[in-house]
Amino acid sequence: xxxxxVEALARASIxxxxxxxxxxxxxxxxxxxxxxxxxxxxxxxxxGSIAFQDAKGQRVHPGPRDLGFxxxxxRLLPWRTVLANVALPLELEGVPRAEGLAAAAxxxxxxxxxxxxxxxxxxxxxxxxxxxxMARALVTRPRVLLLDEPFGALDEVTRQTLDEELQTLVxxxxxxxxxxxxxxxxxxxxxxxxxxxxxxxxxxxAPIAIDLPSRDEAARLSVGFASLCAQVQxxxxxxxxx
Amino acid sequence: MRAVRAAxxxxxxxALALIAWEVAVVAWSLPPYLLPAPSAVARAAWxxxxxxxxxxxxxxxxxxxxxxLAAMLGVALGSALGSSRLLQRGFYPLALLFQMVPLVxxxxxxxxxxxxxxxxxxxxxxxxxxxxxxxxTLDGLRSTDPGLLEIFRIHHxxxxxxxxxxxxxxxxxxxxxxxxxxxGLAVIGAVVGEFVSGYAGDRAPLGIVITTGMREARTDIxxxxxxxxxxxxxxxxxxxxxxxxxxxxxxxxxATPET
Numbered sequence: 001x002x003x004x005x006v007e008a009l010a011r012a013s014i015x016x017x018x019x020x021x022x023x024x025x026x027x028x029x030x031x032x033x034x035x036x037x038x039x040x041x042x043x044x045x046x047x048g049s050i051a052f053q054d055a056k057g058q059r060v061h062p063g064p065r066d067l068g069f070x071x072x073x074x075r076l077l078p079w080r081t082v083l084a085n086v087a088l089p090l091e092l093e094g095v096p097r098a099e100g101l102a103a104a105a106x107x108x109x110x111x112x113x114x115x116x117x118x119x120x121x122x123x124x125x126x127x128x129x130x131x132x133x134m135a136r137a138l139v140t141r142p143r144v145l146l147l148d149e150p151f152g153a154l155d156e157v158t159r160q161t162l163d164e165e166l167q168t169l170v171x172x173x174x175x176x177x178x179x180x181x182x183x184x185x186x187x188x189x190x191x192x193x194x195x196x197x198x199x200x201x202x203x204x205x206a207p208i209a210i211d212l213p214s215r216d217e218a219a220r221l222s223v224g225f226a227s228l229c230a231q232v233q234x235x236x237x238x239x240x241x242x
Numbered sequence: 243m244r245a246v247r248a249a250x251x252x253x254x255x256x257a258l259a260l261i262a263w264e265v266a267v268v269a270w271s272l273p274p275y276l277l278p279a280p281s282a283v284a285r286a287a288w289x290x291x292x293x294x295x296x297x298x299x300x301x302x303x304x305x306x307x308x309x310x311l312a313a314m315l316g317v318a319l320g321s322a323l324g325s326s327r328l329l330q331r332g333f334y335p336l337a338l339l340f341q342m343v344p345l346v347x348x349x350x351x352x353x354x355x356x357x358x359x360x361x362x363x364x365x366x367x368x369x370x371x372x373x374x375x376x377x378x379t380l381d382g383l384r385s386t387d388p389g390l391l392e393i394f395r396i397h398h399x400x401x402x403x404x405x406x407x408x409x410x411x412x413x414x415x416x417x418x419x420x421x422x423x424x425x426g427l428a429v430i431g432a433v434v435g436e437f438v439s440g441y442a443g444d445r446a447p448l449g450i451v452i453t454t455g456m457r458e459a460r461t462d463i464x465x466x467x468x469x470x471x472x473x474x475x476x477x478x479x480x481x482x483x484x485x486x487x488x489x490x491x492x493x494x495x496x497a498t499p500e501t
Contacts, residue, residue, distance in 0.1 A: 092397040
């Protein structure tokens with residue numbers, strides 16, 4: 001896959017099941033974001049293919065409402081209130097205004113963001129802005145959620161809180177989630193499987209299954225968690241992936 | 243309170259300058275046809291207040307009308323050019339070139355086409371004011387955040403909705419700046435237009451008051467008319483700035499008070 005004149009991603013192969021949470025980690029410049037954007041149809045492919053299948057195994061083309069995007073910068077419209085920002089995807093798809101605003105308010109409430117509907121993005125903290133961006137990504141009830149380092153710019157404490165919220169939201173919505181992150185801990189804590197991209201341009205290794213008995217805060221301190229992190233780390237460093 | 247504090251230094255400087263001017267005229271006993279004292283200018287304006295008020299109103303009509311027309315035309319043309327690379331490449335250089343033609347040279351043409359009176363002066367104000375609005379609109383549209391454009395692409399937004407919901411609001415700070423420049427220019431355009439295409443009589447505008455004052459060696463009247471046309475510009479600028487502030491205050495740094 002080529003992005004402009006530069007090859008960003010050499011070879012990546014993964015089959016993601018419906019409802020699965022997959023994290024992509026890798027060297028910077030290794031094509032993580034390229035892969036995610038290609039999945040979302042934001043980049044033309046120079047080679048290879050990306051296919052979506054429905055429950056019956058038929059190839060389908062995802063509509064705009066089937067994909068939810070969340071970017072690191074949040075990308076909220078600064079002149080719109082929080083509520084109007086969250087309602088934007090519905091508005092662009094022609095959902096009646098009142099209906100869209102009601103759905104947006106409902107989503108904000110679900111994310112415990114009730115009370116900030118009338119605020120402007122710049123009046124919010126970085127963490128709050130990201131939660132609003134997440135609410136916007138989820139407001140169309142997408143079947144596939146694509147997350148590009150959504151919490152990359154946040155401090156560690158906020159990040160962990162948001163990780164937990166994200167996990168609950170994704171599980172509750174039943175959406176398939178693909179998360180690009182540079183944090184191995186975050187990848188292991190959230191994902192069912194971790195895809196490691198190694199080298200520049202990136203080459204994907206066999207996905208590492210994350211098998212943890214629980215996903216609560218204590219799990220992050222367990223031996224199993226540490227060993228899984230070490231496995232991912234080894235993959236990144238070029239060691240043998242078991 | 244903030245407004246009073248902000249207005250104090252320039253008002254003080256202006257007052258000091260007027261006092262220095264008054265003193266200089268008296269001290270060197272300058273003849274009034276060369277440089278009348280500020281007090282003489284004020285007296286002349288006062289004694290002729292009905293004509294001055296009518297003239298100011300007439301010039302304000304041309305300037306405000308010309309500005310409003312320029313603002314709408316500028317945003318519309320800028321958006322049209324911004325929507326297509328081809329249009330932009332074809333028309334923008336010509337717009338630039340058109341901007342270089344001196345207004346005083348076009349003004350007689352306006353009289354030929356539109357006749358003497360408000361229509362010509364309004365058109366003349368519009369012609370000088372339209373370019374800054376057009377340029378700032380185009381500039382604003384071109385600097386739309388690509389990340390935000392992508393959000394609209396993801397949701398398959400149409401061209402019109404992308405313009406109305408994304409590109410136009412994100413260009414607003416730039417458009418407001420262009421409009422503030424245009425506000426000042428509109429008054430210049432109106433007065434220059436009046437020099438050429440103005441009309442005498444009860445409703446003679448400030449441009450005509452200035453030219454007749456010059457012919458009659460009434461320098462005090464000339465000064466009074468100049469001061470009044472500056473006031474029209476100041477007022478228009480103030481209205482545009484306030485409108486801009488109202489539109490931007492909740493989200494843009496340019497409308498946030500300095501701390």
